[in-house]
Amino acid sequence: MHFVSTRHAAPPATLSAAIAAGLAPDGGLYVPEHRSQARQWQGQGQGQGQGSLVADAAAVLAPFFAGDALASHLPALCEQAFDFPAPLRALSTPGDHVLELFHGPTAAFKDFGARFLAASLARLQGGRDRPLTIVVATSGDTGAAVAAAFHRQPGIRVVVLYPDGRVSPRQAHQLGCFGDNIHALRVAGSFDDCQAMVKQALGDRELQARVPLSSANSISLGRWLPQMSYYAHAALTHHAAHGQHLNLVIPTGNLGNAMAAVLARAMGLPIGQIALATNANDVLPRFFQGEAYRPRHSVPTLANAMDVGAPSNFERLRWLHADDDDALRAGFRTAAVDDAAIRELITRRHASAGELFCPHTATAVKLLEQLRGEGVQGDWAVAATAHPAKFESVVEPLIGRAIEVPPALAALLQRPAHAEPCPPHYAALREFLLA
Template sequence: MNFVSTRNNAPAVSLSQAIAAGLAPDGGLYVPEALPAPRTLAPADSLARTATTLLTPFFAGDALEPELAAICEQAFDFPAPLQPLATPGDHVLELFHGPTAAFKDFGARFLAGSLARLPRADARPLTIVVATSGDTGAAVAAAFHRQPGLRVLVLYPDGRVSPRQAHQLGCLGDNIRALRVAGAFDDCQAMAKQALGDVELQAHVPLSSANSISLGRLLPQMSYYAHAAIGHHARTGRKLNFVIPTGNLGNAMAAILARGLSVPLGRIVLATNANRVLPDYFGGDEYRPQPTVATLANAMDVGAPSNFERLRWLYRGDDAALRAAFTSQGVDDGEIRDTIRERYQRHGEVFCPHTATAVRVLERLRASGQAASGEDWAVAATAHPAKFESVVEPLIGRELEVPPALAALLRRPAHAEPCQPSFAELRDRLVNWA
């Protein structure tokens, strides 16, 4: 299978080439020339086997095809359980049982496994430039830590991630560097994209991406949605609908692609925080990137979601069809706090701020009848609440138990370098990385 740019001004490439490059040379995002033909997927006993089956058509004929099963076994070696919530028919898909307690562990580990297996003629290390609004950078850093021939430069908005997220970003060292940027996530993302698109810079420092613009992260994220939906359908005969908290649209795009492969997923509703680019667009406004608003759900603080370009590609630029296919709702900080507090008081359920945005949207859907009785719904739980103890613990009135893997990272010393939101400064860091 070949992959092309969303902007249609770059040569078609193999999947390995797309994964290695990250961003297409015309600045677009890589997408398959066409989605594979729908297939009937049977329930599998492991998430890794579901991933292998689902991803096989994308890897057909590629240099990584013989390695796919091994990559999946390596990346998907922790569970993503679908758990019932207190409301009948409601569930939570727990995606936070990996090394850094966030859903991004799945895609980051898959990407690291893929890049580590790709032959490279260049003896220089490949530098992964990753902009993060909180969880991506930690997952990528952990996945690539001490990988030979690979190094990672993480850019994150200083003061706009949780203390534990910031600690994770700077605690590994070795081949990992963290820059705390005096700006917003969109500044970090713009700097990373400019670096990846700079041909002269790439001649001096080979670069790739690990944001959700990378197919090596996006494609494997389809797997946990498929595994949950296929298993649920086998047990109940019903499709599983999803509310997905989203910022850069990568996680939601993975679910949308999975549904396009005939996985028994029903409706997909996009939950955002106070950054309302998507709710405004799906409500009928023109798509307009906006300055980022800082919120409690900081990993979703995105004013220019990169993967919107892929979503438009999937619907051939037909805004009317796209708006007819999805809805999006925003949740402000007051509602996030109320949801965390009330769900704990009523049901003993504990959510991170990002998951709480999706829970609040699902509550609205149930109350309005848009999620009918008899329909089954799931919320994607994107991070463990212990990563956001400064928000969650005061609302529930108790300390949260820290998962062992996260606790181990928090025991390490951490350091991040200050950086201005300047491409010139980023370029200098990359060129002069000793």
């Protein structure tokens, strides 16, 4: 399978080349050369679901790896990336579930994709005499997952940009605690500023000639595709047990995680409706309510990892729907959830049912409550994107007690942390990359 840019001005690339590049030369995001190539499962998922997460990951990814140099490595890549669980647990409301994606080393869903990408690039980079620099923008969780995945990996350095003061204290500590080949830059701006700087670096051909670059944001094919795996596994397992499609509510900022679920559904896996929850950064809900798509400056919220005003993966969403905005709007439910509603949801669900959610997951639970109030039927799962212990300064005052910290996160918090200050200008990043 070959991959092309969402902007149609770059030549087709192999999977390996697209993963190594991160971003297409024309600034677009890599997608399968033909939309029909995304529909490879052909309904085979019905009746399956007895496999492990690793086995289901290898099966769902196989069509995209066919004919590529990485194809023979796919089973090993899945073993390396998916060695922790993604359990589907029932909530207090009948038919409602939570898909826990936070059992990895940095307690966030991004561990899955970051580890898969790191394992892939380790094989692609092997034997090369020039180091590769991974440059990544983060609104909170991506950077730590990427740092953990690439820490001390030979031939690779990582430069993480995050908006200073707009991530939780524990997220900031994670971003700066690795050292060695991991460099953290705290940018005096927003996530959108960080993302724009990264994209400009990836498109800077003169810089690339001197410092080979790639990305580990959800714009990366190597991050995006493997995120289908846990949705496929949950849907297949649920269908095998109950004979029903699993509907999803996904909290989203840059749309990468949600787009992975959309692609898995397009492949023919037993996934039903997909609803998208955002925080007060409501670019997507405005679009789905009929407005033109207009990126805006992001505003800080309690669900900081979703503080995105220009979601990059919207290009992929449009691509999958043939740039037909009416068809796209008809396929999803969306809602924006503000900070007051996040606080109320966390407080109430903990008091009434002992359920505990991070601020991001809370936006999705709130949307699911709204859907149930409208009479929506079927089995639904909320994607729980991060452990609530990463946001203790928000959650603990609301529930009136301390949250137990997962061992892997506790170990990271014991390490010293440091991040370099950086102005929100590309010239500063370029200078750092060349140093």
